[in-house]
Amino acid sequence: MLSNIGIVLIAFGVCHASPISFTKEALKHEIDTDGDFKVAYMTQYIDHFNFKSHGAQTYRQKYLISEKYWKEGSPIFFYTGNEGAIEGFQRASGFLIEHASKFNAMVIFAEHRYYGTSLPFGNASFTGQNIGYLTISQAMSDYAYLIRYLQSKYCKKTCPLIAFGGSYGGELAAYMRFKYPNLVTGSLSASAPLNWLSGNGDRHGFFKSVTEQFGKSSQACVARVRQGFADTRSLAEQGNYAQISKNFRTCKPVTPESLNHLYGWVRNSFTTIAMMNYPYPADLLGPMPGHPVNVACEKALNADNALTGLAEAAGVFYNATALPCFDIFTQYVECADPTGCGLGNDNLAWDYQACTEINLPGGSTNVTDMFPPIPFTEDMRKAYCEKKYGVSPRPEWLSAEFWGVDVASSSNIIFSNGDLDPWGPGGFHEDLSPTLLALQVVGGAHHLDLRGSNPMDPPSVVSIREKEASIIGRWIEEFYQKLYRTRSYPADVL
The missing domain is CATH 1.20.120.980 (Serine carboxypeptidase S28, SKS domain)
Structure with missing residues (x-):
């Protein structure tokens, strides 16, 4: 199934294209960004759903990868990119790399199609019919293919994967757990106004x-x-x-x-x-x-x-x-x-x-x-x-496709919201089940809990980050218990 999807690497200004490889050599020549992350490109279908529209035509999706703390078989932390170039979200989400050291995790920041440099039709991406391939489902399919590629390449059997995102990215992190629970072990959905974005609640x-x-x-x-x-x-x-x-x-x-x-x-x-x-x-x-x-x-x-x-x-x-x-x-x-x-x-x-x-x-x-x-x-x-x-909005679509407020049948999602965030009232503020947890960040603005530690952080966000890490750790433990029938990480991961 993945044989027609490839990865494109940039090295010394030269483009290289190859089919997906299941060896670690595939990412050997990525660009180094800031010492922790390197740049890579995944070749993605322009249209994941209509086999006749663009056939096997593809584009390059950008993502950032850090293997600084990675041990084979350990978790993958996967940020579901939102409405902008991915580098900005990487800089604003230090929580992932800080906690990667505790979990021996690989960290991925995936860019959303049509943002940054991930343009399916290059400079013509926003003209005529070309912009029509900008949908949430297309973007999530990009993420799903990238996740499958990463797991097939880096994991002997399979690896737990935790999705992270803030704001619209937090919405996508939750949706990935809804739609792809086989790929996503759990999600941290920070400052995601899922109720408002799905058309529920006060429009003003x-x-x-x-x-x-x-x-x-x-x-x-x-x-x-x-x-x-x-x-x-x-x-x-x-x-x-x-x-x-x-x-x-x-x-x-x-x-x-x-x-x-x-x-x-x-x-x-x-x-x-x-x-x-x-x-x-x-x-x-x-x-x-x-x-x-x-x-x-x-x-x-x-x-x-x-x-x-x-x-x-x-x-x-x-x-x-x-x-x-x-x-x-x-x-x-x-x-x-x-x-x-x-x-x-x-x-x-x-x-x-x-x-x-x-x-x-x-x-x-x-x-x-x-x-x-x-x-x-x-x-x-x-x-x-x-x-x-030349399009009309479909206000009921997100509730139909991604459940709206009826999310209780899902599991393993943290919905965090800050009391200083103007988007906060559009999110979930009460636990929906024992595994769908709502956390309130007192003194927190828009997805403050995803940012890296700072001496000026209010005590509440420090506490919330610790709680989030503990919950994520529990999800990972449960994953390994089911996979290896052990009480903790397999010996070769620790």
């Missing part, structure tokens, strides 16, 4: 949650932000767009046509700040200071007026590199996801996913949140998607 809950996160810093901050938007609206009603442009230091003048885009640009900053509210500086989505919510609130409250405070608070995200002015059209691109789609090709890919399978939040209301009313109804999303891609 996300921006309400962002507002609540800023309210935890200061209710005065929330009031100041509301006032800043009100003052902006008042100036717009007076036709004084020159003053708005001056206060926000926009590179191009704000006009009546671009006012809503300015609002979206500001809202996107607050959204990102809330997600990345780590206790130390980090750069997952851009350079950010430690406790950025507090920093933004201080700027809003200490400014001479509410409008200037709103602009300076937004600059905590956008002005990390001290730009002379803000190019609001380059820094923020409107799309089918009101919470933001990123930039460049990643923007196109996530925009398309928001137009097809994934249920993203509706707009802000200025009733349950502190932002201007920027509606984005299901009908508006449908019209946008039909115009841009």
Whole structure:
């Protein structure tokens, strides 16, 4: 079955292609990235499901591999890449390599098709019909083939494999356990809003949650932000767009046509700040200071007026590199996801996913949140998607294909959520069974528990990581008990 799938390696700038090999020589000439990880490429079918669409046509899927602590037969830690280049998620997920030393584990970070350099049609991947092969099921099939390859190559009999992921990647980690329990022993699904993404829950809950996160810093901050938007609206009603442009230091003048885009640009900053509210500086989505919510609130409250405070608070995200002015059209691109789609090709890919399978939040209301009313109804999303891609969203699909909230028949999944994460309310917060466990990270922002250890970590995340490692260890022990009928790892693994 795997004979037509191959691995492509890069060595000294030269490409080499070969069928799958079951020897360790196959990965001999990978590029070294940072001492722990090397780069490799798996040859994957463009279309795993329609045998006639592209036949045996393939593309190269990028992944990072670390064998630093690997012992044959030991576990494989497998990160299910999400909406961006895989290197960023590797840098933001130090938990895997830190715990690899404890379990003698191999660590894999697999890039999601259509993101980073894993482009099925190269530069033409986002044109015409080509983008249609960007689906969750296609991406998961890529992961399944890669997992089978790794297990056939590195494991004498078979190896336990633990899937990890944060946010959308956490959703995929859970889905891999749902759909491929024969390949995935267990999953750590961090900050994955499975309820919201599958179309369940409050469509306006996300921006309400962002507002609540800023309210935890200061209710005065929330009031100041509301006032800043009100003052902006008042100036717009007076036709004084020159003053708005001056206060926000926009590179191009704000006009009546671009006012809503300015609002979206500001809202996107607050959204990102809330997600990345780590206790130390980090750069997952851009350079950010430690406790950025507090920093933004201080700027809003200490400014001479509410409008200037709103602009300076937004600059905590956008002005990390001290730009002379803000190019609001380059820094923020409107799309089918009101919470933001990123930039460049990643923007196109996530925009398309928001137009097809994934249920993203509706707009802000200025009733349950502190932002201007920027509606984005299901009908508006449908019209946008039909115009841009010629497709209509299928809001019921994820619940049908990946179980929605009815996941109790699965097992061995940790659902972790931080109480500072605006996506947190969209996830699971109570144990669903003895093996479907919900962990609350007090003082934790977006998948903080997946990050590497830091002296500024709150005690709760240290405790949660220890608990997660203990649960994963139990899954691995149970795997070996079934496989070898022993109480622990086989002797040749230890």
